[in-house]
Amino acid sequence: MELKTxxxxxxxxxxxxxxxxxxPKSLKExxxxxxxxxxxxxxxxALQDISFMVDKxxxxxxxxxxxxGKSTLLKIVAGIMKPTKGAITCHGxxxxxxELGSGFDSELTGRENLFLNGAILGYSKKYLIEREQDIIxxxxxxxxxxxxxxxxxxxxxxxxxxSIATVVNPEILIVDEILAVGDAPFQEKSRARMxxxxxxxxxxxxxxxxxxxxxEMCTRVIWLEHGHLRMIGQTKAICDLYEREG
Amino acid sequence: xKENRFYLKIYMFFLLAFIVVAVLFHFATGEQLYYRQTAAxxxxxxxxxxxxxxxxxxxxxxTLFYVHSVWRFKKGKWDLIFTTSAAFKKxxxxxxxxxERDFKVRYKRSFLGVLWSLLNPLLMMTVQYIVFSxxxxxxxxxxxxxxxxxxxxFNFFTEAVGLxxxxxxxxxxxxxxxxxxxxxxxxxxxxxxxxNFVLSMIPILVGMVLTGETFTRxxxxxxxxxxxxIVFTMGLxxxxxxxxxxxxxxxxxxxxxxxxxxxxTALFYPISIxxxxxxxxxxxxxxxxxxxxxxxIIMDGISPExxxxxxxxxxxxxxxxxxxxxxxxxxxxxxxNL
Numbered sequence: 001m002e003l004k005t006x007x008x009x010x011x012x013x014x015x016x017x018x019x020x021x022x023x024p025k026s027l028k029e030x031x032x033x034x035x036x037x038x039x040x041x042x043x044x045x046a047l048q049d050i051s052f053m054v055d056k057x058x059x060x061x062x063x064x065x066x067x068x069g070k071s072t073l074l075k076i077v078a079g080i081m082k083p084t085k086g087a088i089t090c091h092g093x094x095x096x097x098x099e100l101g102s103g104f105d106s107e108l109t110g111r112e113n114l115f116l117n118g119a120i121l122g123y124s125k126k127y128l129i130e131r132e133q134d135i136i137x138x139x140x141x142x143x144x145x146x147x148x149x150x151x152x153x154x155x156x157x158x159x160x161x162x163s164i165a166t167v168v169n170p171e172i173l174i175v176d177e178i179l180a181v182g183d184a185p186f187q188e189k190s191r192a193r194m195x196x197x198x199x200x201x202x203x204x205x206x207x208x209x210x211x212x213x214x215x216e217m218c219t220r221v222i223w224l225e226h227g228h229l230r231m232i233g234q235t236k237a238i239c240d241l242y243e244r245e246g
Numbered sequence: 247x248k249e250n251r252f253y254l255k256i257y258m259f260f261l262l263a264f265i266v267v268a269v270l271f272h273f274a275t276g277e278q279l280y281y282r283q284t285a286a287x288x289x290x291x292x293x294x295x296x297x298x299x300x301x302x303x304x305x306x307x308x309t310l311f312y313v314h315s316v317w318r319f320k321k322g323k324w325d326l327i328f329t330t331s332a333a334f335k336k337x338x339x340x341x342x343x344x345x346e347r348d349f350k351v352r353y354k355r356s357f358l359g360v361l362w363s364l365l366n367p368l369l370m371m372t373v374q375y376i377v378f379s380x381x382x383x384x385x386x387x388x389x390x391x392x393x394x395x396x397x398x399x400f401n402f403f404t405e406a407v408g409l410x411x412x413x414x415x416x417x418x419x420x421x422x423x424x425x426x427x428x429x430x431x432x433x434x435x436x437x438x439x440x441x442n443f444v445l446s447m448i449p450i451l452v453g454m455v456l457t458g459e460t461f462t463r464x465x466x467x468x469x470x471x472x473x474x475x476i477v478f479t480m481g482l483x484x485x486x487x488x489x490x491x492x493x494x495x496x497x498x499x500x501x502x503x504x505x506x507x508x509x510x511t512a513l514f515y516p517i518s519i520x521x522x523x524x525x526x527x528x529x530x531x532x533x534x535x536x537x538x539x540x541x542x543i544i545m546d547g548i549s550p551e552x553x554x555x556x557x558x559x560x561x562x563x564x565x566x567x568x569x570x571x572x573x574x575x576x577x578x579x580x581x582x583n584l
Contacts, residue, residue, distance in 0.1 A: 017582060018582070030492075030493065075422075075581075078424075078425055079425040080421070080422060080423070080424070080425050080581060081581050081582075082578040094425070096423065096424055096425065098423045098424075099419075099423040099424075102419070102420050102423050102424045103420050103424075105347055105351060107350070107351045107354045107355070108347065108350060108351065108354075112347075112350070115343055116343045116344070116347055119339050119340040119342075119343040119344075120340065120343075120420065120424055120426060121424065122340075122426075124339060125339045
């Protein structure tokens with residue numbers, strides 16, 4: 001028996017950024033602005049009053065023009081940023097795939113980086129040891145896994161990073177564009193791995209500019225416009241409308 | 247009920263550890279707990295007579311604290327004992343990986359590798375010994391050890407703070423892309439310096455043998471000193487790494503301040519050259535408290551006075567409380583300023 005459970009709940013979240021141009025950068029500036037109190041900081045509202053609920057296993061697509069707040073929303077869900085107002089609760093472990101190879105150190109070998117990056121992504125030691133061979137096999141690095149990372153080509157590095165990031169089975173997966181790295185065969189392989197991950201019963205937040213992928217993958221879509229929640233609902237209806245408006 | 251038995255088991259474990267520590271402590275401090283050397287002769291100190299009472303008071307306070315922690319933990323609220331140990335269990339692997347990374351990278355392409363951890367203080371001592379022994383030797387007996395103990399402690403302090411100062415800022419690409427508890431960054435930097443700190447005790451021990459110092463039971467107190475120094479450093483590291491995000495000026499200020507601090511800590515000179523009306527600078531300086539603590543147990547072979555223990559612990563706890571409070575308050579704003 002599978003109960004539908006709320007896995008992510010966002011309640012009226014807003015996110016304000018203070019613009020760089022009027023932020024005190026040094027002690028001197030800080031003291032000066034504090035003393036003179038000349039201007040109230042001008043804020044840029046990246047997100048305004050966004051609420052939604054997501055059930056376990058849903059694949060949520062997030063669409064919108066550039067600068068509509070998609071990445072900010074992903075970062076808030078991932079726990080990297082805290083919203084200025086409102087609250088968000090997530091149940092379960094989150095794997096953010098906003099960037100590959102976070103924390104890679106060029107002096108360490110591929111294998112050492114595998115464990116370092118894995119630890120940063122929140123995998124346990126036991127899990128990493130279990131899957132070490134899978135990761136190396138998927139990355140097709142072979143004997144080079146014990147060479148220092150600084151000797152890798154950028155393609156090799158991305159292949160390793162991708163293999164580490166996608167070996168997990170998280171409860172919540174956050175994806176900023178489907179990542180396809182390496183040469184053509186590896187791109188095909190990595191795309192297949194992504195699709196497999198996203199359809200594997202995990203809850204996915206997925207940002208993409210490719211409506212094709214969104215239609216193919218998502219069960220529901222959030223449409224953001226200038227930081228507002230324009231619409232949330234069934235994939236087909238929203239994608240059609242979004243396309244019509246261009 | 248089963249759950250309660252679990253808490254009781256942990257409590258008994260703490261009790262056992264406490265008794266062992268209390269007995270060891272009593273053994274290591276020895277006479278110094280009872281008498282104090284003054285100009286007029288030996289003077290009785292009240293701590294020795296009331297050692298059992300003091301230990302009991304400590305234990306009662308801990309018990310209350312423990313019960314409070316259990317109560318909070320059961321209600322799912324934050325507490326110091328259980329939530330923290332759960333966090334360490336969860337992030338222990340990450341901490342180890344980050345510390346290992348620092349350690350490996352530091353010596354990766356050097357020929358002598360880890361040996362540098364030992365060689366560095368030794369060579370530094372030699373250089374400074376040659377320079378300063380000409381200046382102050384007559385006033386201090388066993389000048390090399392006098393200097394080395396101070397240097398090792400102070401070097402750990404400046405190295406750890408210097409490294410963790412930028413730990414948030416220089417890890418910006420990580421912090422904006424992955425969620426990791428942010429205290430992890432300064433804490434791992436301090437821990438990786440701690441490895442060096444512990445290793446650099448070896449040259450001191452070697453120096454003690456070479457210069458004919460005797461090994462006494464007071465050396466048992468070293469872990470206590472280490473703990474205080476590390477906690478003090480951690481507090482300051484958290485404070486400065488958090489402030490650094492907002493004021494990058496701190497990295498430049500720290501260079502000056504650490505140098506000034508070093509001269510105020512009496513590493514190379516006898517404190518007798520400081521005029522009496524400026525003595526308070528040393529007395530209020532936490533680092534001097536730690537350095538003189540170390541000198542007392544290593545060179546004099548006796549434990550410091552009870553009030554020095556209290557001061558060492560108070561500085562450490564004060565620093566940690568301040569540092570973590572500021573860090574906690576500011577950490578949500580880090581990502582907006584990186």
